[in-house]
Amino acid sequence: MPETPATMRQLRSLVTPEGELRLSVATVDTPSPRPEQVLVRVEAAPLNPSDLALLLAMADVGRAPADEGAAEPTVTAPIAEPVMRALAARVGQSMTVGNEGAGVVVAAGESPEAQALLGATVGFSGTAAYGEYALASPRMCLPLPGGATPVDGASSFVNPLTALGMVETMRREGHTGLVHTAAASNLGQMLLRICLADGVPLVNVVRRPEQVALLRELGAEHVCDSSQPTFFADLVAAVKATGATLAFDAVGGGRLAGEILNAMEVAVVPADAPYSRYGSDVPKQVYVYGALDPRPIELSRRFGFAWGVGGWLLTTFLGTLPLEDLIRLRGRVAAELTTTFASGYTDRISLTEALDPAVIGRYAQQATGQKFLLLPHS
Numbered sequence: 001m002p003e004t005p006a007t008m009r010q011l012r013s014l015v016t017p018e019g020e021l022r023l024s025v026a027t028v029d030t031p032s033p034r035p036e037q038v039l040v041r042v043e044a045a046p047l048n049p050s051d052l053a054l055l056l057a058m059a060d061v062g063r064a065p066a067d068e069g070a071a072e073p074t075v076t077a078p079i080a081e082p083v084m085r086a087l088a089a090r091v092g093q094s095m096t097v098g099n100e101g102a103g104v105v106v107a108a109g110e111s112p113e114a115q116a117l118l119g120a121t122v123g124f125s126g127t128a129a130y131g132e133y134a135l136a137s138p139r140m141c142l143p144l145p146g147g148a149t150p151v152d153g154a155s156s157f158v159n160p161l162t163a164l165g166m167v168e169t170m171r172r173e174g175h176t177g178l179v180h181t182a183a184a185s186n187l188g189q190m191l192l193r194i195c196l197a198d199g200v201p202l203v204n205v206v207r208r209p210e211q212v213a214l215l216r217e218l219g220a221e222h223v224c225d226s227s228q229p230t231f232f233a234d235l236v237a238a239v240k241a242t243g244a245t246l247a248f249d250a251v252g253g254g255r256l257a258g259e260i261l262n263a264m265e266v267a268v269v270p271a272d273a274p275y276s277r278y279g280s281d282v283p284k285q286v287y288v289y290g291a292l293d294p295r296p297i298e299l300s301r302r303f304g305f306a307w308g309v310g311g312w313l314l315t316t317f318l319g320t321l322p323l324e325d326l327i328r329l330r331g332r333v334a335a336e337l338t339t340t341f342a343s344g345y346t347d348r349i350s351l352t353e354a355l356d357p358a359v360i361g362r363y364a365q366q367a368t369g370q371k372f373l374l375l376p377h378s
Contacts, residue, residue, distance in 0.1 A: 098129025123156030279304010
């Protein structure tokens with residue numbers, strides 16, 4: 001193996017006591033793996049919404065001038081006072097960022113699991129993928145199949161396992177169909193392909209006509225556009241056709257979660273059913289797993305009492321899985337890495353470019369259909 005350099009470059013996010021976000025590319029010591037760890041030379045890492053929440057700290061990045069005089073690029077942006085209160089626990093900490101990536105294992109600890117990966121090209125999950133090197137647990141590494149590149153494997157954890165986790169949750173909780181919002185995203189397209197292959201009824205909720213067309217081309221039967229005046233009626237019809245009583249909501253804020261619950265209630269109650277002030281007894285559940293809309297969730301309750309709104313987090317879900325189930329899911333990701341779980345990227349950027357205010361302004365939008373890939377060594 002080539003010799004690992006003593007230092008490396010790494011993207012850092014700092015919230016200052018003065019109420020500013022400070023983004024920088026720092027030169028730090030290259031870490032050494034403990035016995036149960038591997039060191040990955042990171043070749044590619046995606047910018048996921050969960051990463052951006054930590055990286056940007058809800059700062060006003062539209063007011064983020066670059067510090068042209070710094071030896072390494074540095075960006076500052078103001079943070080509103082209410083947001084600062086929510087971020088109190090991370091003030092003063094220079095934090096690493098990046099939940100997943102892919103590259104080559106260049107060093108390994110003494111454990112057999114770590115040694116087995118030495119020299120392998122892997123996708124990995126960790127907390128510091130936005131750097132030239134990163135540590136990872138062998139349990140959280142996915143050896144890529146022959147012919148797959150680090151770019152192919154960069155998004156092999158968060159989106160694939162989230163999509164598979166949604167279907168697993170549906171089955172565990174006794175539901176038979178799904179509703180998914182922001183459905184034209186990379187994740188949404190993966191979930192669609194899974195549901196088509198597994199015969200799972202799926203209602204796709206999007207917010208633009210071109211996203212409807214995209215999902216139709218991919219084979220989606222039920223696509224509802226929230227920007228249309230007929231949205232609620234369309235949603236009721238789709239839920240009735242699929243029997244979906246479980247939803248995963250990437251939007252989070254506003255009225256969408258409540259509209260989905262109301263549509264589920266209308267769909268399961270026959271038109272000639274007698275009045276009940278308690279509503280139907282069919283369980284209806286919305287899991288919020290994203291925060292594209294930071295506003296409070298608004299519920300206009302017309303769905304009785306058999307309902308729930310809760311949070312769903314991939315890492316928490318994975319922690320509930322027996323090892324054999326995790327191995328099964330990861331095996332499917334590896335086998336279908338360049339088909340079912342393929343990710344497309346609209347932009348590829350370097351560490352330096354990641355701190356260009358114009359580039360920040362674009363990836364901070366978290367626009368559906370736009371996905372950035374960080375190439376730390378470019």
